[in-house]
Amino acid sequence: MELPSAAWVPCNIQMDNWTMEPAVWVSGFPAVEYQYAATEIFGNCLQISDPSPSIGRLVEYAQATQHDLIKVAEAQEFEVDMNNMEAKIRDNTICAFQGTAQEFKDDMDTMRMKIHRYPASLRGFDEWYSVPRMVAMGPYHHGCVLQDHLKQVEKVKYVAAYHCVMESGHSLQEVYDAVVSAAHVARRLYDNDLMAGISDGDFLPMMFYDACFLVQYMLWCTPAATEMEASLRSFFDFNRKVLRHDLMLLENQIPWLVVETVMRFRPVELVDFVADWRHYLKDRKVLEEKLIVLDNSYEPPHLLGLLRFYMVGRSNTRVHTRDKFNSISVSVSAIELAEIGITLTAKETRELIHMGISKKGILSAELSLAPLSLDDERASFLINMAALELCTTSNFGEAGDEDSAVCSYLLLLSMLVHREEDVQELRTKHLLQGGAGLINKDSLGFFTSLQSLPLRGLCYGRVMVEIERYKVKRRIRIMVHAFIYRNKRTILTAISVIGVLVSILGTLMSLKSKSKI
Structure with a gap:
């Protein structure tokens, strides 16, 4: 058997007296076990005929090679184990991700029924x-x-x-x-x-x-x-x-x-219970009010959700027109509305969802909202109903009017109020009712804090579109109305002066007629 890099020249011995045979093969290399026929024959007479390794070194080389190969095999086995471990880790991670994703999906599927934390x-x-x-x-x-x-x-x-x-x-x-x-x-x-x-x-x-x-x-x-x-x-x-x-x-x-x-x-009796709460946001209670009809298809998540459902009401608007504007205002003040001829009106309704623009005359229109009697408890009730909408409606643009009605209602009120005089104007228009609630200063603080609400709400967006449409379609009338609105004091003064002059002229004409007689 020929081994590479191993040239052996024995000294004064017969090579037939010993044998060398391979015992095992590992990865293509022989792990050699040497058998000596007579150990004493060898003695110390094995000598190197050239600088090549001796048989002892060959054995050491073979053993070292076998040891290295075992290490290689162990390393390969360790690498396989590591790969398996990494695969298991990846599998466990995927399972963890899948579990988290499923839990998230379950939460989203039950979003309307969950007991939410404050947003x-x-x-x-x-x-x-x-x-x-x-x-x-x-x-x-x-x-x-x-x-x-x-x-x-x-x-x-x-x-x-x-x-x-x-x-x-x-x-x-x-x-x-x-x-x-x-x-x-x-x-x-x-x-x-x-x-x-x-x-x-x-x-x-x-x-x-x-x-x-x-x-x-x-x-x-x-x-x-x-x-x-x-x-x-x-x-x-x-x-x-x-x-x-x-x-x-x-x-x-x-x-x-x-x-x-x-x-x-x-x-x-839920009919009696809900009816007792229906007048809560207003200062006047109708004594002969018709009983409400419960919607058996509605499954409330909790008490707050139940009352919000019936206080918001149902929308009559199902088709939302998509007007094309180059730009559109996201808010407008009460003064701006007054200048363009839109007056504020308290709508005869208890349901918050009924809000919008309607024509009033040649030069004007009305923005009507449900009236509100505002105190600390009612303010908290409104905020928590709005919080419920924010927690349960993932996309206000695709949801129905009912899903964001409270947010829309509060946003419209907040955009109308910037000073105490604006609050008083709401009282004058009967949008704010009663005298036992928040004073003007505290009401102003409440309404201005609402400006931190996200600009969400389909009803709110539709009202802003209606205002923009009103501006586009009535440009000339708005200009006339704005001129009259801005100069009404001067116009009233001029009318008064003209009235006085007409009166004086009439008196002079009367005196002149009498003198001719």
Whole structure:
């Protein structure tokens, strides 16, 4: 067998007395095991006939080669393992991405039903609009340790739950088990990160007590309040304003499916309840008002969503014309509207969605909106309804008018107000009603803070298009009206002077006629 680079010349020995045979082959190279027929024959007589390696070095070389080859094989095996590990990591990463993507999709699919946190675009507002003053509903404001000012009402929740179960005619276990079944579904509607730190042992009783309390409150808002236990009714009577504030906060909601579960045992006339709230934003209550008709196709996410649905109303506009303008204003002041002949008018409606421009005469038109009686609680209610729209509507341009009506309503009011005189003008036009709410200075602060709202809202956009269309189609009339509006004092003075001159001239003519007689 010939080995490369190995020339062996034995000294005074017979080469037939030893044999060399390959034992194993690794990657094409022999790992050689040498067998000697008689070790003593070799002795120390193996000598190098030239500078080539000796047999000992050949063995060392073969062993080193085998060791290196083993290292190569191990390295290759390690590389394979590393590749497998990297593949597993990639697979695990893809699985993690897929899980996150699926979770995100599920959140988006249930976006309209979730219990949302206050949107970042509105966090510049005071805590009055987002933090409960008396009662915490759901997990967002319970926290690890309930704040002191919220602890007292927790005892009232036990009282409300007791009366709710007793008045239902069902056992506590039956009502509680039904709520627990619904609460397991409702749990997924809250913020995942927050819920990770809340056990079912805390969450399930919370849903039971909160839902019973809310149902008892809803009963208090209806004629059934006369049948309510006196002490509980007195609590609701004494705290009506702060409860209206707290129970309408976006972060202070509980899923409607849990509330509905309790109402199966202790029914509430929703027609009476919604009717009681319909006049909330106005200062006048119609005594002989027609009953509302509930929309059975609507599935509310929570109490705030239910009331917003009926206070917004339904739009009659289904087709939106797309006018072509080189440019369009995104806002306009009350003074600009007055100059071009558009006056402000309070619309005879309770539904916020009804807003728009209508012709009034040859030189003028009207911008009509639903009237508003503004105080702290109503301001908070409006902001939280707008917050709900921002959280549940991904694309305002493709959504219906109803999905952004509150944002549109608030944006239109905010663009009309820049000074206290503008607020007074809204009162003069009866868009702001009542005298027991916010004074002009505070109303101005509220309306100017609304300018931080995103410029969203299909109704708002349509009104701005209608204003632009009015400007384009009535250019000459607007010029005439603007001239009269800007110079009305001079014109009135001139008319007065002319009137005086005519009167004097008439008197002179009368005297002249008498002198001829």
